[in-house]
Amino acid sequence: MSTHEIAATTHHEVGTKKLFMWVWFWLLVLTGIEVLLAYLRLEPHVMLILLVGLSLIKSALIVAYFMHMRFEKIGLFLIIVPSLVFCLVMILIFVFPDSVRIVNMQTIHM
């Protein structure tokens, strides 16, 4: 193994222990809010919107701080996130109208 493989390529301090503890604390708080929502037994569609919203905030925190995305070059973000969002939007557009159609068919026949 050559020497350049042993030495780390970059050394930059990204975030402090205090920052990571705060992120962890807020992730736990958001999880607590999610469980509280389940305990309140809200309407399913209200629940779904709130849970997806909270999960997106949590995943953004994880990607930005734990995965260091906030400290990377913007180019890395630009090749990863927009393409993912685009794919997900396309899947949502093609899939969900159909499942709603099937539910409507069932209500007509019942």
Place this chain on the structure above:
Amino acid sequence: MAELDIDAVAGPDWGGGVAPFTANTKKLGMWLFLLSDSLTFSTAILAYAYVRLASSSWPRPFEIYPAIANATFLTIILLSSSLTMVLAVAAAHRDEVRKAVMYIILTAIGGAAFVILHLGEWFRLFAEGVTPWSNQFTVNGQPGDPLFGGTFFGLTGLHMLHVSIGVIYLCIIAYGFGRRKFNADHVEVSGLYWHFVDLVWMFIFPMVYLMSVNLNVKS
């Protein structure tokens, strides 16, 4: 026919030295893998949402205690293991080998605890008659949709597979970094994978557990 000169067509082998996006190539490779893996999980979760939305007899069997409480505990374990992983990466970059190895091992222990506790829950569900192809629940007098088990075990199983692979991966990284075979970049890249596994659970936990909490409060 003249022999094709690969170098003339494709250029000589890339000799390295230029890090795209100032991320090392291992890191970029891991990010691209995670992009494709997130699409795998997204389509699995969307398929689950599709069959659930299209079903008129989808059971909501989970009580706050024990099912939701157990899953919340699993979430706390995973989040805490992510914290120890991020501290391991920071220690590795500061060249504190012993500290970094300790944090990586703590992370792997968290992952192993997650798998063991989750498997325990699986076996409790099997004992209650919930399998990947059947369940004993009834919804408005109709038998509950058997796809409940299929999607539950499919999603949580795919995630559990990722956690198990992550635990093995972290053990290899801890050994290699401790023996100075690997550098801080290897630790950071394994951290990316681990945080991703944590991130996926942040969607599976609300979608599979919290959305399936029993709406009939026992009085």
